[in-house]
Amino acid sequence: MGDLLLIFAAALGAASGVGAAGALALRALRGRSVTVHVVALLTVTVAAVVAGVVVVAEAMFLSAHDLEVVLITVSAAAVVSLAMGWLFGRRLAAAAVWADQARQRERRVEQGRRDLVAWVSHDLRTPLAGLRAMAEALEDRVVRDPATVAEYHRRIRVETDRMARLVDDLFELSRINAGALRLSLAAVPLRDVVSDALAGTAPLAAARRIRLEAAEQGWPTVVASEPELARVVGNLLVNAVRYTPDDGTVRVESGRDAESAWLAVTDTCGGIPERDLSRLFEVAFRGEPARTPRPRDGGAAPSGGLGLAIVRGLVEAHGGRVEVHNVAGGCRFVVRLRPAGT
Template identity: 75%
Template sequence: MKDLLLIGLYALIAGGTIGALGVAALRLMRHRSILAHVAVLLAVTVVSVAAGVTAVAQAMFLSAHDLQVVLVTVAASAAVTLAVGVAFARRLAQAAVWADQARQRERQLEAGRRELVAWVSHDLRTPLAGLRAMAEALEDKIVDDPATVAEYHHRIRVETDRMTRLVDDLFELSRINAGALRPALSPVPLGDIVSDAIAATAPLAADRRVRVLAPETGWPTVRAAEAELARVVTNLLVNSVRYTPPDGTVRIDAGRDEKDVWLAVSDTCGGIPEADLPRLFDMAFRGERARTPAPAGDGGGLTGGGLGLAIVRGLVEAHGGRVHAHNVAEGCRFVVRLPAAPTS
């Protein structure tokens, strides 16, 4: 019993000394990564065991050969332990990075939802106040000349249509975020979709004196849901027309490579600040411009309260595609890539 107590004391002194040094090292590197902390912890554990075994072996007056055998065995075990521990520490550090990214993404989404609610509330409150004022004026017969009455009726209809589009966009975005959107895919001629989108955007483009250009032929066939694809193209066109100054140009073209069909909408808006590019497709993001509804006739509300590009991204990703934007010489370029329809 006395020998066992003495061996335990030797091991405790040797291991405790190394452990105290390890605690001091951990305190000094408390701001370092998880990987560094785990590596130090493993090293302290292994070295403590090695020191304790060495101290005990020497106290037992082992022969030089036996001592070497013991130390080689301890070193081999230490190497295996360190290798496994470092691999585990790397995975733990990567998991921590992923968790931190997920938390940051969740915070961004929550901030986006709060911003969305605030902006949509503003976009609804403003026209509702105008609608109420015009309705009261008509009801109280404050306005009774036919021309003004007709103008009030026209403005009421325009504002009602705008709010309807905004509500539709909110519903569409809620389906996308809930993962409830399941597009029925089929081969769709992209040229027909683009032609319809240009026709739908023509009044806004004419009002803003913006030219919309597109090739007459050479459009590929894409595998997509026709209604959702039409909304993607229309939202991109409306967005580019709205932000292109008068007498500017918006061009839409497309092509096909090995696996994908690409569609690009380019404009002459003058470019987008680099800091805004990563947020273009976030909910309710509209940069520094147009935080209030545009007046009737200016396309206000066609893409919702900053929801148009968010819907584009959601619809494109639901098709298994991707979308991005970058600056070009005179403006910016939005590029959508979707799976191509199989060729016969």
Template identity: 70%
Template sequence: MKDTLLIGLYSLIAGGVVGLAGAGALRLLRGRSILVHVMVLLAVTVLAVVAGVATVARAMFLSPHDLWVVLVTVSASAVISLAVGGVFGRRLAASAVWAQAARERERRLEAGRRELVAWVSHDLRTPLAGLRAMAEALEDGIISDRLTVDEYHRRIRVETDRMAQLVDDLFELSRINAGALRLMPITVPLGEVVSDALAGVAPLAARRRIQLLAADSGWPNVRAGEREIARIVSNLLINSVRYTPEDGTVHIAAGQDRDQVWLAVSDTCGGIPEGDLDRVFDVAFRGERARTPAVAVSGGGGLGLAIVRGLVEAHGGHVGVRNAGRGCTFEVRLPAG
């Protein structure tokens, strides 16, 4: 019993010295990564065992040969323990990094949702106030001349269409975020989709004297939902036209690389600040600090590019943006048809 107590005492003293040294090392390394902390903890544990075994072995007056055998055996076990611990430490560190990135993304999404509510409230409240004022003026007979009445009717229709588009964007985005989007991919001629989208955005471009450029032929086929690919192209074109100064140019092109089709929309918006490149596809990000705010055309709910990203990713594709020349280029990659 006395020998057992002495062995335990020797082990505690040896392990305590190593533990104190390890605590000091952890304090000095408190700003390092979690992998470093895990490896230090493992090293302290293994060294404590080695120190305890070596101290007890020497206290037992083992022969040099037997002492060497004990130390080699413990050292081999320590190397294996450190190797296994290093593998799990790396996995733990990777999990910690992933969790931190997920928390950061969640914070950005929550901030985006709050910003979206603020933008939508503003975008609905302002036209509704105008619609109510015009409706009351017409109802009370304050406006009587035909030209003014027709103008009021036209403005009511325009504002109603704009609010309907905003509600439609919100519904589409909610379907994407809720995972309720049901795709029916077919082989779609991309040239026909681009032609329809150009015709739809042509009036807005004409009012701002923006030139729309596209190739006459050579458009590939794409494997996608017909309605979804039309919305992707239309949203990209509308976004570029809105942020391009008057007398600017918007160019759309496409091609095929093996099993992928790429679609690129380039404009002369003046470029996007590098800090905003990763945010242009966020919900409710309108880019007041990006490109040229003085020339940006109002009316968008800040949802167009977020919808583009959601639809592209739902097809298993990728969308990105980069500064190029006098403006920027949005590029979409989708499976080929």
């Protein structure tokens, strides 16, 4: 029993010395990756075992051959342990990165929800207050002049239509985010979709003397669901018209390259601050006040803050992508989709 205690004490002393050195090494490695820490920890452990074996072997007067056999055995186990530790460290590091990205995504989603609630509350409060004031004025007969009564009725209808469009946008966005969107894919000629969208946007553009232009050639056929694609094009055109100053120009063109079919909407809005480009498709993001639309009839702007988020959701549901960048005098939105026949 006494010999065993002596062996234990000798091994503990040798391993403690290695452990102290390993603690200093780990302290020096602060800030390095998880893989480095795991490999360093296993290296210290193996070194402690080797030191203990050598000390005990010397105390037991083992032959050089027996000591060599023991060390070879320990070395083989060390190689396996270090390899497994390296793999485990890589997986642990990847899991940590994934968890951090998941937390960031969760924070962004939560912030997006708060922004959406705040935005919807703001954009509903003003028109609802106006509707109530006009309704009370009509009910109390404060307003009796036929022309004023007719104007109140018109404004009530306009505000009601705007809020209905806002509710439709919220419903569409909820379908996209919940994964409940079901697409009926078919070969859709882009020229036909753009032609209909231009016709629908023409009155809004004409009211501000904005020229709508479309390329004569280069219109491919894409694989898409026509109603959703029409909404994408319509939202992009409305967004371009809303942000383009009076007497400006909005141009639509399309084409096909080696990777995909593309549709581009270019306006003369004056450009978007670089810091806002990456956030332009976020829910309820409006950017700087200079780019915040001011509807002529007051109240919530059509698709304001939701239109581009819906565009991105619908395009990504098609397996495509949408991007935006500044050009001379304005900005350019580009939608990429899979061309028909591929």
